[in-house]
Amino acid sequence: MWSSLITPTFLFLSFFSVELAPNPGSATDENDSYPPFWDQINGDIAEFPVQNNKTIIDPWKYIDRLKMYKILIEKSNRYFAGFGKNKTDNVLWALTLYYGQLYETDRFSEPPNSSVCAYDAGAPGCLSINSGWGNINFYVIIPYFLAAIESEFLKDLPYQVELVSREEYRSDFCYSIAECRASYPQTMDLANRFYQYLLSREITSIIKDVPHYNIDEDTVVLYMWEAHQAGIDIGTSKFSDVSFYASETERDFSMDFLVTIEFLEAALYRPYFESSAKILVGFPHRLLTDQDRIVLTRNFNIREKALLTLVKLTSEINKLTGGAFFTIWKKVMNLKPARSVARFLVRRLLLIPIS
Template identity: 55%
Template sequence: MDSERMGSVMVIPTFLFLSLLAGSLAQNPELSSDENYNYPDLWDEVSGDISEFPVQNNKIIIDIWKYVDRLRMYKILFNKSDEYFFQLGQNNTGNALWALNMFFGRLYKTDRLSEPSDSSVCAYGSGCISHNSGWGGINFYVVAFNFLAAVESGFLGDIPYEIEFVRGKERRSDYCYSLHECRAAHPMAMNLGKRYYKYLKSKTTPPTAEDTLDTTAIKYMWDTHQAAIDIGTAKFNSISEYSSAAERDFTMDFLLAIEFCEAAEYRPYFESAAELLEGFPHRPLTDEDAQDLPDDFSTRQKAMLVAVKLIRTINDFSGGVFLTLWKTLMALSDVNKALGRFFIKRLLLIPSFW
């Protein structure tokens, strides 16, 4: 057996080992009893209508450094995409954009969009997003590429004006601020976003029963997300000195774990996204958290820290081969993807099994 085949054979057993190890840390996980915590702040207060944004000089102006403006962008995409998903469930819980919406809200609630060196600047509740927030910078690309690709593909209908983002006061060269700028700077990522929204637009509306689970839409959504993450993390490295080493490490650990989830076409709906985020740390990590698991973290949060660190450690030790083999294995069949999601749940979504 050659080394590549041997590596493929070892991928699933390795994930099972990780899941059992992380599971031993969470025999009695704490679960949030407040379902409203999963919704982004102000979710019900924004209508999701593009007319909410002001028009100046024949341009729709979006202050992408304000929490509520980014939330409006997410809500607009969410509302428009609702008609393309079958059997959405109560409160449209089957929309494939829930994972992105909810994670943005969780970044805000856990104070990861504030100024890392001074938590009083753009702190939770202030409504602004710091230009020095690594998480805020990464999320910039996620929401910008999705929104602008939806505009470019015609998914949002006939918009009479150009879209322009308010330019930040700092690090202006790290970002793009219009459809023209983002397409010129990042054509591949924009193409993936456009593919996703053109695919949704091409679907039958209202959807048929066969569209109950649209794995193509899930794949295209995650492909767009990963393209944005790849660009955003490169920018994040340039401003990472503002965060603690522990928070920087967790950021990269978590994003790598999400890449494993994406390869298995992890379901991005409301309930599954809420399960995944249950273990997301309720605050940024500090230098004091580097040695020991934080005392103020729940068992579930501690288990996630251990799990994502183990995934990254093994992947780094393999020189990235672990992720490559995982992606290869997941691409072989839907059965493999189902097995992959099972082991991911064993590893990251422990309450489903304990």
């Protein structure tokens, strides 16, 4: 029954993308897409302080989580050399750019006083433990980083890593390999699978002194997204309560956005730098207020309004079908031609050049 929704939705997206074509000058500047303070860190574990022969990482500081993202990208870049140029086709870029966007749009701030832990262009700040976005993101980066250590993808570390915990809601978080594995073994296994796959790859050719590995693109993208979704599932199950958000409208948008991401994941959407940056062009530049539920103010541009409309539509269709829409979507996406069509339509919608 619900399978009949797939074709109308494809047609809607195609029509929608044509209607929302922006002016030629609206393209995203790549330099503006990097997370704030990206060029001020090296992606080296030695950047963290050492105390009592332990590397100390505070996951409630924006810059410390950013360093974790950059370490993972720097250590895995060599495996994706055959995917593209300038190290922009690493599959971890989607998670990294999204993290920076959340910080830059004040979604790690303290509700309802968004001036606390707010974005500061002059110096990296904090992540509020009362931010729903920040808490969900915790379960995106922390299992990924700890699994990189557990799997020995990050090997020969000079010191044991210690994550600084917060007393608030202590039981809602895991701060070590042992804690995360005890509480969320499946999530740790999925993150480990991603790294083990990379470690198992062999060099098939060397082009201009750069080794290329025998990586299957669909497989590595699938493994990345499945580990990511496992972390999101933990976070949303714990932190979807409205009390963690600046407004109910913002809460609803966050849940709708994450549902839409699941549809992209099922299509094995390519999570590289350019494609991820173009998705985030439409990400709302500020926290939504309950007034925005009535009417979006003029300071939201056409791309933001388009994304807000799309994620609401996708989520509402899924709710109306009792989740059957997503179930059918996943089955259809098992077919490679269908995935290609879905990614094509998404790129049309987001105005990403087809390569």
